[in-house]
Amino acid sequence: MAPIPPADLRLPADVTADVVDRRTGIFDHGPAAANLALPWWNRTLTDAGLGRFVVTADPNGTAEVQLTRGSLFKLADTIGPDADDDAYLNLLWHVLAWGSGPRIRNNRRRIAAFIDPAHARANVALLRQSVEHARSGNTADSYRTLVRPGRASIPYLGPSFFTKYLYFAGNGAASHACVILDARVATRLHHAGWRSLPPRRMNWYTDTYVAYCELLARWADELSTSATPVAPDQIERALFGNSA
Structure with missing residues (x-):
């Protein structure tokens, strides 16, 4: 059975204290160029x-010096029903770079899933559909x-990274339902009282992800006032920052 949070699970006070302003804490949040493995990305893509x-x-040619959530929201404007496959891939590489920072992780293997043209078409079709x-x-x-029992639909593109892609596809809309879920956030939620959620596990059930998004939407609604609305991604950012 998929782990579901307790119905009465409350947002921890220390997380509430770390909820950031959405403009500065969400749209302006991201690593500076020096903290991204940009030479590696461009060399490896060329070699592939x-x-x-x-x-x-x-990525948007607006003289940015850091890769922010806001710049990825704007880059996501390039994807849609009429966009070519390269638009989806360009967003993917930038989302992976944003999420990885200076680390390489499994990105060489993720790139490899798009080298063969037939595999690339099939995998981009999954991104389009999602x-x-x-x-x-x-x-x-x-x-x-984007998930299968025990594995990812696209090799090495697991939930910790593909939920980032689904999140950025919302173009920054506060009402967008998909929120990032990674191991740090899952660990924080486990310690906060969602004991059935395995800490550090990164292949969550679909029902668990849906319940997670609904939980953050509820918490955001509970924190919101008419003067200061709160969006689910502000809760996610606070959970990530408070992770054990």
Whole structure:
């Protein structure tokens, strides 16, 4: 059975204290160029025959010096029903770079999933489908599209990273249902009282992800006032920062 949070689970006070302003704490949040492995990304993409892509801290050409959530929200404007596959891949490389920071992790293997043209088409089709579901508010199908029992639908693109992609596909809308879930956030929630949620596990059930998004939406609503609305991603950022 998928782990579901207790119905009466409350937002911990220390997390509440760390909820940031959405403009400065969300849209302006991201690593500076020096804290991104940009030379590695561009060298590795070129070596894989994907040199048409350039990963940068300024993907929108607006003179940014850090890769922020806001710049990724704007980059997500380039994907949609009429966009070509490269738009989806360009967003993917930048989301992975943002999430990885200076670390390489499994990114070489993730890139490898898009080298063969047939595999690339199939995998981008999964990204397209998941984004369509996410933007329509169908959190379950958006997540389910990219996960299989015991593995990811796209090799090495597991929930900790593909939920980032689904989140940024919302273009920064406060009402967007999909929120980032990674091991740090899961560990924090486990210590906060969601004991059935395995700490550090990164292949969560679809129902667990849906319940997580609904929990953060409830907590955001409880914190919101008419003068100061709170969005679920502000809770996610606070949970990440407070992680044990």
